[in-house]
Amino acid sequence: MISVFLLQWQRLRRAPILVLSFLGLTILFVSVLAGFGGPNSQFTIYTYGDPTLEEENRDKWLDRLNEEGNLTFHWVEESEAVEAVTSRSAGMALKLMNDDYQILIAVQDPSSVMIENYVYQVFSEELRLQEVASHVNADEFYSNLDKVMSDPTMKVTTESLSGEESSYAFDERLHFLFGMTLFFSIYTMMYSLMNVAEEKRVGTWDRLIVSPLYKWQVYTGHLLYSFLIGMIQIVVAFLFFQVVFGFDLGERYGTLLLVIGCFAFAIVSLGMLVMGLVKRSQQMQAVIPILATAMAMLGGAYWPIEVVSNEIMLALSKGMPIYYGLDALKGAAIYNMGMPELLQPISIMLLFGVVCMGIGINLMERRA
Amino acid sequence: MLETEELKKVFKGKPAVDGVNLYMDEGESVGLLGPNGAGKSTTISMISSLIKPTSGDVKLKGQSVLKDPGIIRNVLGVVPQEIALYEELTAYENLKFFGRIYGLKGKELDLKIQEVLEIVGLRDRQKDIVKTYSGGMQRRINMAAAMLHEPELLIMDEPTVGIDPQSRTHILDTVRHLNQEKGLTVLYTSHYMEEVERLCDRVYIMDHGQVIASGTKDELKSILSGEETILIDLDRPYPALVTDLQSHEGIRQALETTKGLKLIVPKGSKLLGSIFQIAERHQAQILNVNVQVPTLEDVFLHLTGRKLRD
Ligand SMILES: Nc1ncnc2c1ncn2[C@@H]1O[C@H](COP(=O)(O)OP(=O)(O)O)[C@@H](O)[C@H]1O
Ligand SMILES: [Mg+2]
Numbered sequence: 001m002i003s004v005f006l007l008q009w010q011r012l013r014r015a016p017i018l019v020l021s022f023l024g025l026t027i028l029f030v031s032v033l034a035g036f037g038g039p040n041s042q043f044t045i046y047t048y049g050d051p052t053l054e055e056e057n058r059d060k061w062l063d064r065l066n067e068e069g070n071l072t073f074h075w076v077e078e079s080e081a082v083e084a085v086t087s088r089s090a091g092m093a094l095k096l097m098n099d100d101y102q103i104l105i106a107v108q109d110p111s112s113v114m115i116e117n118y119v120y121q122v123f124s125e126e127l128r129l130q131e132v133a134s135h136v137n138a139d140e141f142y143s144n145l146d147k148v149m150s151d152p153t154m155k156v157t158t159e160s161l162s163g164e165e166s167s168y169a170f171d172e173r174l175h176f177l178f179g180m181t182l183f184f185s186i187y188t189m190m191y192s193l194m195n196v197a198e199e200k201r202v203g204t205w206d207r208l209i210v211s212p213l214y215k216w217q218v219y220t221g222h223l224l225y226s227f228l229i230g231m232i233q234i235v236v237a238f239l240f241f242q243v244v245f246g247f248d249l250g251e252r253y254g255t256l257l258l259v260i261g262c263f264a265f266a267i268v269s270l271g272m273l274v275m276g277l278v279k280r281s282q283q284m285q286a287v288i289p290i291l292a293t294a295m296a297m298l299g300g301a302y303w304p305i306e307v308v309s310n311e312i313m314l315a316l317s318k319g320m321p322i323y324y325g326l327d328a329l330k331g332a333a334i335y336n337m338g339m340p341e342l343l344q345p346i347s348i349m350l351l352f353g354v355v356c357m358g359i360g361i362n363l364m365e366r367r368a
Numbered sequence: 369m370l371e372t373e374e375l376k377k378v379f380k381g382k383p384a385v386d387g388v389n390l391y392m393d394e395g396e397s398v399g400l401l402g403p404n405g406a407g408k409s410t411t412i413s414m415i416s417s418l419i420k421p422t423s424g425d426v427k428l429k430g431q432s433v434l435k436d437p438g439i440i441r442n443v444l445g446v447v448p449q450e451i452a453l454y455e456e457l458t459a460y461e462n463l464k465f466f467g468r469i470y471g472l473k474g475k476e477l478d479l480k481i482q483e484v485l486e487i488v489g490l491r492d493r494q495k496d497i498v499k500t501y502s503g504g505m506q507r508r509i510n511m512a513a514a515m516l517h518e519p520e521l522l523i524m525d526e527p528t529v530g531i532d533p534q535s536r537t538h539i540l541d542t543v544r545h546l547n548q549e550k551g552l553t554v555l556y557t558s559h560y561m562e563e564v565e566r567l568c569d570r571v572y573i574m575d576h577g578q579v580i581a582s583g584t585k586d587e588l589k590s591i592l593s594g595e596e597t598i599l600i601d602l603d604r605p606y607p608a609l610v611t612d613l614q615s616h617e618g619i620r621q622a623l624e625t626t627k628g629l630k631l632i633v634p635k636g637s638k639l640l641g642s643i644f645q646i647a648e649r650h651q652a653q654i655l656n657v658n659v660q661v662p663t664l665e666d667v668f669l670h671l672t673g674r675k676l677r678d
Contacts, residue, residue: 202452202453203450207446
């Protein structure tokens with residue numbers, strides 16, 4: 001088993017292009033989709049006012065909205081904002097009122113969903129605070145609040161508060177990172193697993209079978225390799241964006257690793273199932289891109305599943321391991337969830353893997 | 369050492385191997401001769417426990433291989449019909465891997481690798497990537513990979529198909545050397561009768577999944593003891609002449625060859641006169657006539673009315 005496992009690495013060393021290119025594509029796509037600038041990546045939102053808006057309120061809202069570093073709410077004349085949105089040079093514009101807002105939108109895309117959420121949160125929070133303030137002395141309340149916010153002993157609260165706010169802006173970049181990384185890792189794992197089909201075609205498989213090795217050892221060697229190379233690709237991509245672009249993956253590294261492992265297991269098993277179903281390795285070659293793309297699309301790797309409203313699509317997404325992978329990764333990285341909270345997506349991925357593996361090996365052995 | 373009992377394999381209702389009985393004694397060199405599709409490879413796959421027979425059994429030293437495939441795996445070396453190597457790796461890396469799966473390691477494995485490379489004559493090219501080898505050299509490595517674990521029984525499935533004469537001679541010499549000097553038991557499969565005739569003590573002739581004749585080379589040829597072979601060279605092909613000769617009652621088999629004709633006739637039948645007459649009728653120009661002792665090829669021709677290779 002170890003020999004078979006090590007052999008795959010030796011073969012990879014001689015022909016690393018495929019795997020490296022999938023890692024390269026991951027980095028390319030995430031960079032483009034999540035915006036090049038890394039932490040400086042900016043969304044500028046044209047902001048204008050209702051005629052009734054008071055100057056004091058205008059400044060207050062702009063200050064509050066601009067607290068999130070990655071979003072710039074830029075004050076313009078109404079005509080300019082409307083012009084920008086209708087000509088589609090801006091995706092959206094925000095209209096401020098004294099204690100309400102309206103959003104002018106050209107195209108509904110993932111980033112507009114995030115921004116809408118963010119604006120909604122700022123307003124509802126501020127209005128809630130105002131509500132409380134109206135029952136007490138307003139000046140005193142706000143100065144107390146400021147003190148609380150800047151008080152070092154209350155640092156934890158402050159951090160968690162700002163962490164929650166920034167999650168909206170970071171959410172999108174992490175979404176692309178998670179989505180694209182898992183998507184391209186499907187290719188790597190399945191193509192690596194094709195070594196099995198390839199060995200059967202060339203005849204080296206027969207050599208292994210007539211040797212004293214047990215068949216399960218041969219399979220395990222291959223599966224372990226595909227699994228590990230998938231995990232490594234995902235981890236390298238995550239580390240790259242964390243170190244180079246400063247993506248915030250939270251602190252639950254163990255949980256992240258566990259989720260990645262479960263996802264890789266599910267995909268490798270799915271690969272076995274596919275191999276059991278197709279007859280030749282060329283067919284497998286054709287099936288992999290279709291399968292990977294379909295799963296990524298339906299499972300929400302391209303756009304967040306939150307923007308999908310079609311019932312059928314939503315139902316289908318629940319059948320995709322990538323959906324649970326994304327769900328669990330976001331849970332761990334953004335919402336700081338641990339094992340107990342993520343038990344559901346994790347166990348679904350594991351179950352998926354066990355079922356596919358069982359059927360796949362059975363089909364393959366029946367044909368032999 | 370090894371025997372098969374009524375070995376049978378059916379693929380989708382069609383029998384590929386149909387009740388084959390063969391045996392091999394220790395140190396013997398046995399040939400399995402037959403045209404493409406005769407069922408040779410399928411027989412070998414069943415012997416090496418790669419595929420399960422539809423019925424019948426394989427016995428190694430009296431024990432059923434079907435019941436316990438493990439018993440044959442360390443004893444057996446199989447050289448597959450196709451080149452089953454990792455072509456992006458070097459010959460050395462390939463051999464290292466195939467040695468490891470037989471439990472060899474370290475110095476012992478290294479020594480063994482150098483030894484088999486020496487045998488197949490490719491020591492100086494061992495660090496080269498297999499893909500860059502000629503077909504003949506790949507076949508030699510293909511063979512080396514089956515000998516690392518010092519098998520008692522080496523089964524070779526058409527190891528000389530499609531290679532240069534030099535590599536072919538090398539492989540044949542190697543097999544003979546292993547069999548005669550080292551006492552290795554060899555089962556050699558081929559559709560080239562010259563190879564089998566040169567290498568093997570005993571021969572099984574297969575056709576359509578069945579053994580149609582078996583015995584030592586002399587025993588097989590004695591099937592034709594009452595017959596002789598006449599080779600006639602002609603200036604060009606005459607298909608109609610062949611048909612005419614075939615229907616001549618004294619002639620057992622008539623066949624076109626590259627140079628002219630091959631006839632199998634009863635010994636001492638004094639047919640040459642009428643053969644010349646028939647040739648005259650077709651205005652065929654006879655360049656040469658040769659009366660020969662039969663070969664294994666002729667045995668196959670006699671038994672089936674066909675050539676081994678078409
Ligand atoms: N896996 C298989 N499935 C179906 N038919 C097969 C299979 N393997 C071999 N055959 C058929 O069995 C017959 C014998 O094949 P084979 O043993 O390869 O012959 P040989 O090695 O003598 O050329 C052929 O007719 C071939 O088409
Ligand atoms: Mg064959």
